[in-house]
Structure formats: C-alpha cells, structure tokens
Amino acid sequence: MKIVVLVKQVPDMDTVKFDREKGVIDRASAGVEVNPFDLNALEVGVQLKDKLGAEVYVLSMGPPRAAETLKDAISRGADAGYLLTDRLFGGADCKATSKTLVAGIKKIGNVDLVIAGLQTVDGDTGQVGGEIAQYLGVPGICSVSEIKDATEEKITVVTDLWDGLYVKEVQYPCLLSVTKDVNIPRLPSFKDKIRARKAEITSWTYEDISEFVTSEEIGIKGSPTIVKKIEVPHLHKREGQQFRDDKAGAVFAFTEALANQKVF
C-alpha cells in the first residue's frame, strides 16, 4: 500500500512580522517549520504504516530549502521525500498548486491514499485537499477527526461536518484531510533525526512531471486568481483600560460594559 502525505514549509506564525506600510510579509523575520496541521496528516500515515505495512511518501512544493521540511517528516517516520521545485511553479494559487501536486502524486504512481492537513497556517485556505481529490477523480473526505479502522481495501473515519460527527467508510484510492483532533503527532528521536539528515530528497522540476501537467496549468499562468492588494490591518483599537489593585475601578468598568452591551 502506498500513502502520500502532503506537507508544506511555512513561516513560524508566532514570530513572523508584517510590514504594514508596504503590505508585505517579512519572511526573513521568522524561521520556518512544517505546517502544524501537516504533522497530524503525517502521523495518520505513519500509524497506518505501523498497522498495515504501508510505504509513506511525503510530497511538497516549494523552494529548494523546503527539502529540510521533508527531512523533518522523514525523521517522524516517512520513508522518502519528494520536492517539486522550479521557478515555473512560483506564484501558484489553489488551482495551480493542486494541479502541480496532482502531477507529483501521479509521478510517484499507484498511490492508494493521499493525506493532507486541514489547512496551512500561511495561505490559510484549506482548499487544496478538496481540489486535488477532484482533479485525481477520487473521493475526498474532509475534516477527518478520527481514524476508526483501516484495512488494505478501505478506511473508516469520523468527520466533523454539519455541526456533528459522521462515520464514513471509503474505498481506496481516496484523499483524507485531517483536523488537529485526529492524533497527537510524535516527536522524532535523536537517532531518527540523525538518520533523516542523511536521507536523500528527490527533487523534481517541471520537466520531470511534464507528462502529467501542461505548462499552462502551473505557476502564475495556471492561476485563475490574482492578488490585487494586500492590507495589513491595524488591530482593533481598544480602550485598553487596565486595573491593578483597583477593585472598585474594575467593578465600575465591568458594570458599565454590561450596560453598554445590553447584557441584561
């Protein structure tokens, strides 16, 4: 059984800075990490490998340095990493990203299960998983919060949809996109980290996947949506009163807030 887990290298959201004047993201201001949701996706893959003896491949699209992210994934249990990296892939929106990743999945070949995180913390769209499922022509099960059972033929999952939990059974090939509730990702051991550092990451350019996607479908050319403008909003202006050792002041402000907001 072959599993592909999709991963993305993202800036560390706790430290990344935004330039309000220029409306740009200062990517140099923060380190990079594996998109946190993808760690849950990877953990699902690795647990299936433990249970069913599957091979787990991690696939990413990004600049050459994203190879580090794939090595990180290998230290957490993936067998091999593939990086789609080419200037031609740059500026891709959800559609072009999906088409490129689909070509990568086809290049890996005979994939039974694709697993994605619910969303990335930078692009924040949560759309790529669903689009990939459609372009691959396989069922996509979104918002998976629990894996109930898995065999070589099918997988049974709980999905968090319609304000409720629904149990779904699906045959391979299929795609799952998982929430953070699905598991607690393992931490790599020191030994695993050493092993992963030596792992070879396979890099593919457009040429390498061109039998599965046209040059019109990738990068900026293949992106129907265009970002016209970026705004860095000011945080809501708040009154910001602070009360310290001032119970009477705090009570007065609180009572006033109750009245202003018509709580009673």
Place this chain on the structure above:
Amino acid sequence: MIKDYSGVMVYAEQKNGKVHPVTYELLNKGGELAKTLGVPLMVVVPGPKGMNLKDLIYHGADKVYHVSSDELFNMPEECVFAENINKLIQEVKPEICLFGATTFGRSLAPRIAAAQGCGMTADCTDLQIDSDGLLIQIRPAFSENIFAHIKSRTQPQMSTVRYKEFDPSIRDESRSGEIIEIEGVALKNPQVKVLEKLITDDFDITGYKVIVSGGKGLKNPDDMRLIEELANELGGAVGASRAIVDEGYATKPHQVGYSGNRVKPDLYIAAGISGAPQHLAGMKDAGIIVAINSDPSAPIFNIADIGIVGDLYEVIPYLIQSAKEAKIKKLG
C-alpha cells in the same frame, strides 16, 4: 456585450430540511452584488422534498433551484452534492457562486471549483464589485495577520464566505420569486458510505452574545465551575482555550481559537488566558473584551478594553457579585 455567465448564485446548506443561517447572510451580501450588477439572485438547495422554500424568496432570492431527493441529501457526502450542483452550474452559468464557509461548505466548494476548472477564494470576509464588473474577494491570510484582495480571471467567480460576517437579509413576505424543482441524481459508482451520525451535544458557542472563557490560569478542572457561574449569571456560554481543552477541562465545541471556534459575541471575558495569537484569532472581533490575568505583560491585555491584573480566583467572584447587582438593578 453578451455575457456567457450571468447572475449571482448562493448555495443553501440544509440539514434535515432546515437551512443553515449563513445562507441568509449570503442572500444579503449576494443580493447587494446582484443589485449592483443588475442581475438575478439565485439559490441552489439540494435537499429533501417538501422543504419550505418560500422563506428563501422572502429573504431575497429571485429564483430557487430545489434539487430534491428524500434519499440523497440526508448525510453530508460531498461527492453527491458536488455532482448535482455542478450539473446546475453548467446549465445556469452564474457569474458569481457563494458558499458559506462552514466545515461542509469549505469541503464542497473546492470540489466544485475543480470540476468547473475555475478559481476559488476561501473564507472571504468581504465582497465588492470592481469598476470592471468583476468580484473583489477580500480574505484574511497568514493566520489573520493580513487581508488579501483577490480577483478571478475565470467564471464563475467562486467564494466561500465566513459565517457571521454579514447581517442576515431582511425577511419580506411581499417578495415574489420562482421555485424550480429538479430531481436529484445519484452517483453511478458511489465510493463513500456514510454509516452513521454519532450522538453529540448540539451546543453551538457561536450563537451566544456573551462568552466567558477559561485558560491555563485555572488550576484544576473543577475550577471550571467558577467560569460557568459567571457565564450563567450573564446568560452566556462557557468557552475555553485550546490548552485546557487538550487537558480535558472542557470539550471541543467550547474551544475558542484558530483551530476551534471563531466567535464574535457582544462581550468576551478571558480569564487566565495569556493571549497566544491562535486564541486571539478566534475572539479578537468581539464587541468588548475583558481580560483577567495575573501577568500584567500578558498579550491578551493588548486587545482588551478592560484589563484586570489579578488572580482570577479573586477577580471572578467579585465580577459574579457585580453581575448579580447589575441584574437586580436592571430587572428589579
């Protein structure tokens, strides 16, 4: 110029024949867009037969396409919904398609966008018509730190729109419109079986006007009672940070934050929550924010209207007391 694609189409999410409230918000915004463009406002609702669809017309729809079946649309199985909606979009060719960014909408919309081969903008918080008649889709990205203005070069222009971003449209029983009945079609080779719905409490924190949330400042799970007492006194709901949900103090439906629920109550009280960006992303748009924390440099104070530096075990009891007094004064 004759446009190939015309009209604004709203997807109405239903469960057991009941329409999700985000639909009425989409009818409000979609109605504005349709008016600006001078085109009809349409609704597609895949659902059981015999639904009350007049309400959609009273809320602004000019045409309601009811794709009906008593069997196909009882469970959230995206593939069958996508197939039926795709067929209709191909026939009707709307220039704009709007979906609520519910968990189901966010799962359904990309499948339809990919099937149509069009662009897709997720989680919009505002929509406008540009001078060239195309849609400007405004959405947060980078965990809500920036807002991007996005336009699409393909038709239909598709967006998912966040719940509670717009007011619902006003209901007007004098409005008239057309209801078009279409028979739903099953998939030829269904690969997904929805086996059952698990029993869960139907608690929905996003519906409350007051929310009192606890965080890591609470020392043990029993202390949630303190949070509950204040919430009850204010007629509000109990919320929780991710940290204490992970530790079992509260269940997932109570979680506020980036990976939990986004809430927009009139009053939000954060007790013992330091204010990590992930939590702020879920509550920063609240009307008034009251923060209680023993650390005066906690980031939660940066976005609070009223910051109370102190031990929540001392502060909450006196807030409960003042809430009681305020209630007596108001209600007698």
